[in-house]
Amino acid sequence: MLTIDDLAAPTPVYDDVAAKARRFEEALQNARSADEQLAVVHQWDAMRRELETWNALVNLRFNQDTRNEQFKKDREHCDELTPRLIDLEVRMKRLLLWSPFRTELEQALGAQAFALWEADVMAFDPKIEQHLVREAKLQAEYSELTAGAKIQFRGKDYNLSGIQKFREDPDRQTRHDAEIVRWQWFASNRQQLDRIFDDLVKLRDEMARELKFNDYIELGYKRMKRVDYNRNDVEQFRAEVREHLVPLAMELRKQQAARLAAEPLMFWDEPVHDTTGNPAPQGDHDWMVERAIEMFDQMGGELGEFFRLMVAGKLTDLKNRDGKSPGGFCTSFPSYGLPYIFANFNGTKGDVEVFTHEMGHAFQCYSSRNQPLVDYLWPTFESCEIHSMGLEFLTWPHMDKFFGNDAERFRRVHLAQALLFIPYGVAVDHFQHLVYARPNASPDERHAMWQEMERTYLPWRDYGDLPHVPSGGFWQFQRHIYLSPFYYIDYTLAQTCALQLWVRSNRDPQGTLKAYIDLCHRGGEAPFQQLAKGAGLISPFQSGCLRDVAAQAREALAAS
Ligand code: ZN
Numbered sequence: 001m002l003t004i005d006d007l008a009a010p011t012p013v014y015d016d017v018a019a020k021a022r023r024f025e026e027a028l029q030n031a032r033s034a035d036e037q038l039a040v041v042h043q044w045d046a047m048r049r050e051l052e053t054w055n056a057l058v059n060l061r062f063n064q065d066t067r068n069e070q071f072k073k074d075r076e077h078c079d080e081l082t083p084r085l086i087d088l089e090v091r092m093k094r095l096l097l098w099s100p101f102r103t104e105l106e107q108a109l110g111a112q113a114f115a116l117w118e119a120d121v122m123a124f125d126p127k128i129e130q131h132l133v134r135e136a137k138l139q140a141e142y143s144e145l146t147a148g149a150k151i152q153f154r155g156k157d158y159n160l161s162g163i164q165k166f167r168e169d170p171d172r173q174t175r176h177d178a179e180i181v182r183w184q185w186f187a188s189n190r191q192q193l194d195r196i197f198d199d200l201v202k203l204r205d206e207m208a209r210e211l212k213f214n215d216y217i218e219l220g221y222k223r224m225k226r227v228d229y230n231r232n233d234v235e236q237f238r239a240e241v242r243e244h245l246v247p248l249a250m251e252l253r254k255q256q257a258a259r260l261a262a263e264p265l266m267f268w269d270e271p272v273h274d275t276t277g278n279p280a281p282q283g284d285h286d287w288m289v290e291r292a293i294e295m296f297d298q299m300g301g302e303l304g305e306f307f308r309l310m311v312a313g314k315l316t317d318l319k320n321r322d323g324k325s326p327g328g329f330c331t332s333f334p335s336y337g338l339p340y341i342f343a344n345f346n347g348t349k350g351d352v353e354v355f356t357h358e359m360g361h362a363f364q365c366y367s368s369r370n371q372p373l374v375d376y377l378w379p380t381f382e383s384c385e386i387h388s389m390g391l392e393f394l395t396w397p398h399m400d401k402f403f404g405n406d407a408e409r410f411r412r413v414h415l416a417q418a419l420l421f422i423p424y425g426v427a428v429d430h431f432q433h434l435v436y437a438r439p440n441a442s443p444d445e446r447h448a449m450w451q452e453m454e455r456t457y458l459p460w461r462d463y464g465d466l467p468h469v470p471s472g473g474f475w476q477f478q479r480h481i482y483l484s485p486f487y488y489i490d491y492t493l494a495q496t497c498a499l500q501l502w503v504r505s506n507r508d509p510q511g512t513l514k515a516y517i518d519l520c521h522r523g524g525e526a527p528f529q530q531l532a533k534g535a536g537l538i539s540p541f542q543s544g545c546l547r548d549v550a551a552q553a554r555e556a557l558a559a560s
Pocket residue numbers: 357361384385388
């Protein structure tokens with residue numbers, strides 16, 4: 001059996017890849033039948049899997065040890081090569097879209113690949129290459145600025161993620177004082193943060209016009225590969241959230257304030273759900289892996305077998321250590337059909353959440369490893385997150401293994417946070433629509449737009465005497481707004497689906513698990529709404545998608 005130590009992929013040389021790609025292009029053009037073209041597609045697909053495996057290995061090694069000079073060099077090489085490889089890919093995709101055998105090809109490969117390729121082709125043209133380079137530079141500028149933040153608090157230095165741990169501190173004064181210094185950093189850097197974003201918005205708008213789109217919103221959707229919904233559908237979903245979830249979120253915040261005896265509830269109270277502090281797992285990394293083996297074995301339906309394969313193949317790296325990048329993610333090595341989970345356990349309930357979340361991604365990726373195209377190994381982002389957020393809920397009955405007597409408390413906090421997240425996520429999305437509809441607005445006007453979003457979606461929010469945020473600066477902390485435009489609604493669409501799985505699994509655990517596993521097997525072979533409907537879920541773009549969820553949640557959270 002293969003372990004991570006056996007996996008390898010040769011470092012590509014651009015000229016060789018380009019020569020190979022040219023041979024594929026010629027073979028496609030000279031093909032006299034659909035079968036001949038299909039044979040080329042499969043060879044091309046094998047090359048893409050190998051390149052992706054190389055990319056994933058290079059990035060993983062760098063994240064595991066950011067101080068290793070060789071790993072850093074390899075990653076830089078990868079960053080430089082990637083845009084040129086995309087150019088080669090888009091050329092092949094264009095040829096396939098215009099193929100005289102397209103009908104037969106669609107029959108063999110599925111229509112979804114063609115829809116995805118069409119989005120890629122529309123979102124890229126060599127004439128925006130310079131724009132893309134400038135965009136990457138501005139994004140790097142934001143990342144470096146925020147990564148380099150040094151914040152002094154009670155005699156110690158923290159970075160922006162380090163200072164965050166005080167957000168859950170049981171002592172109210174500590175939480176407040178830590179928020180003061182955190183937002184003071186943003187206030188001191190406001191001009192630079194405004195300037196970077198202003199440059200990004202104008203640049204993205206220019207790119208859209210170069211490509212003949214009406215505005216960046218249209219291009220942004222294409223770059224996110226959204227093939228079966230548009231901005232009107234998303235607006236319908238936001239209306240649903242305003243109707244069903246904002247009032248529920250208000251009630252939850254009121255209950256929380258009463259539990260904490262903190263009325264009014266201030267911004268620095270929001271992350272803490274009761275006076276005893278948030279529940280934590282009752283053992284360390286090795287202990288948690290043992291409990292996870294028991295849990296997945298009991299859940300059955302392939303999950304146990306899969307998790308044992310992950311452990312035996314050493315396909316997880318979950319312990320926190322110096323030199324490792326922060327955060328958690330799941331990656332995969334398509335030429336081997338194996339996924340990998342990366343995390344940084346720190347002893348909080350977040351460990352269990354990150355772990356079940358990333359396991360959901362990994363299980364889906366493994367389940368779709370035999371899909372005919374690399375394009376189908378993962379679905380688009382809003383669908384990907386159903387697998388991860390869905391598994392967080394499907395593992396609920398087993399949470400006593402990790403939290404003992406605190407399991408019920410964990411479930412309540414997890415559910416409340418899932419619900420409270422949606423109005424925030426929708427606010428981030430709505431804000432970006434306002435921004436890109438008026439690319440020439442001033443930085444002050446953008447801060448006013450964010451304030452309007454807070455009044456609409458987070459009406460309970462009270463920043464008190466904190467710097468920067470009362471005048472509309474909160475959004476500058478949300479990395480996606482700078483780095484991945486229009487990527488955020490995806491989490492809320494998926495959470496809506498995951499909450500529906502929760503409602504169903506309360507009634508029918510076995511049937512719901514089966515529907516979940518079937519969905520994982522489909523990978524990305526269909527667009528979002530088809531995948532959701534196929535799993536018996538109500539599309540978030542349909543009115544009523546949150547009605548049952550809100551009703552059940554209200555009941556579940558009112559019980560004590
Ligand atoms: Zn995820």
